[in-house]
Amino acid sequence: MDNNKSTRLANKLFPVKEEYEIDILDIPADKRKLNTETYDFTVSTIVEYISEKHIDIPMFQRGYVWNRAQASRLIESLIIQCPIPVVYLSQNTDETLSVIDGNQRLTSISLYLNDEFPLTGLATYPELDGFRFSELDPRFQRHIRNRTIRCIVILKDTHPQIKFDVFERLNTGSVKLNPQELRHGIYNGPLIETIEELSNNSQFKKATSTTNDKRMKGEEMILRFFALHDDWQNYQKPMTTYLNNYAENNRFFDHENLNRLSRTFKSNFNKCIELYGEYTFKTFDEKRKRLKSNTALFDAQMISMSIINPPIGRLEEIDKNRVIARLSELMNDEDFYGSLTKGTTDRNTVHKRINEYTDFLRNILS
Template sequence: MATRKKTADLADVLFPTKDEQDFAESILSIPPEQRKLHTETYDFTVETLVEKLDDGSAFIPNFQRKYVWSDSQASRLIESLIIQCPVPVIYMNQEQDEKLSVIDGNQRLTSISRYLKNEFVLKGLTAYPELEGNRFHELDPRFQRHIQNRTLRCIVILKDTHPQVKFDVFERLNTGATKLTPQELRHGLYYGDLIREATQSVSSSHLLSMLDIKVDKRMKAEELVLRFWSLDEGFDAYRKPLATFINDFADKNRALNPQKKAALKMSFQAALDAVHGLFGDLSFRIFGKDLKVQSTFNAALYDALMIGLSRAMKGKGIKVMSSAHACQVLAGLIADDAKFRRAISVATSDDAQVKYRVTAITEAFGN
């Protein structure tokens, strides 16, 4: 039995449970009366939609995947408009300034806009092969008007919808070949001063090298900065799920004054420097008393070290110790404190788990 428990404890460390993106749980954390999705349906003409994209009243946010359709795929869509074949619904989000961001429909809208701007010729048509090789301006004016007057059904998620409900809808519509990460969704839904500061903090710090990431294509480091800020500022009020907690923080802090920007940047850099100074290349990694790495980056340990040391600095400061001694102290926590080991490996977003691991680090390294 003892051997089985040891292997189970090791498995907990090496194979942490990923329960932090439980979107169903996120929705259930909202009062029932706020879980409703508020929408309006519009039938916009093709001409109107292209005009909206051109004047900026509608836009494709930068979290959307890049345009990938071939000219043949785009041509088939134009042909569908001509033969009045139904086109799938386009989903949009109403921003606070009334602009409409495209949630689902980027490829379709971009294809239509490109054709009306004469950026490609029709090719690969099956219903009207006679139109092959024509740009928009080369079509008979009657075809041009027919395309421009076609209506596309657009469902707009209104701005009075609860932000977490919007986030859940984004996730449900996130069905591309490469699914967007929660941070990529967050980047589009809550974009503002806080997101920009997170991006800047990543580029101006050595976080990427500490994570051993050369190019952060999926915004992992940016999410970790937001994760630190939200927990550092709201630690005592933390309630799971963690994804919702970060979302709420991002939504409330879209607009920041210069003083808040400076304070956030300073708090993150100070905590990161403290971690690196104590643990060096072993930062955020699970390792044994022999200092051999057992598991690479661990997000729960990241919380414990960043928030724990930040809280220590806000108190009486961090104990003076060598890096070698600090690594042995942490290795001891991981090896000998079953509650700490569990807090960085199982149900890591639970309130008690977050608070235990952070408090354990504050007590171990704080004066």
């Protein structure tokens, strides 16, 4: 009995889901230290810093979610001098600060002091229900402005991997933020904004099965392409850290570099669509059914296309039925298929599938 055939079928019907990696700290022991400073900022200072962009409040996947009653209770806590939980900030290379934990609290305070909502649902001082900040007695205003909030700042000389690890440990929401959602906040800037814009393309969403993408899967795929396209030969696992490093190092890419990256992505994506059609980035069975978007295959098809860089006219001339027939043979190769479904972020596996797919594409074009 052919057990391998059974295994291949099981792999296709019941694929192993790619789990988020646990990043083993592969950095020198002397660099694993968390470097912090503690500040007691007044509410007035915090609001000023937010207004001047010295404190950046990243908009994560769920953004600002507190309702007015929750925000009002926080303001009431300031009035009655109830202790406010510590806020964690990350110091950026340009000396600005990004909020790691405390987004809802700081946003609520900033909104209220800017007269964005009236107080509601107060328990201790219901007499203040309906009052905006500017309508409060000046003594209340001064009292709120002078309250202090303890802020722990993770300094910029802390290793990026340590910073990300701390962020994950502080990520205590009811729905945990995944790595790309964390990056969207920690490394927010021109690079992330460009990736977000590219991910909203309807053809890309269809090809990657991210039409209803609520967890930024499409954005992470584009980030993977950027990072691997830049230097896939020197890729080292874990993938999470590899992408973190790329996002941090290129967070403030200039306009020229961002345009270059966008053109490169769009060009290679369009070439893949031209060559593979509906099978782009998809695994499928012998009958060319059960099409399923696969991130590892996305890597292989996009990077191999950028390596060979054929003119679009050459791809238009190729018999597409022959291409898909050859691709079907490749999918039935147990060794190659395994590189798409098992240990997909291991260094050797990443190199194997890119090299093998580049050879496959080169043969198709010969």
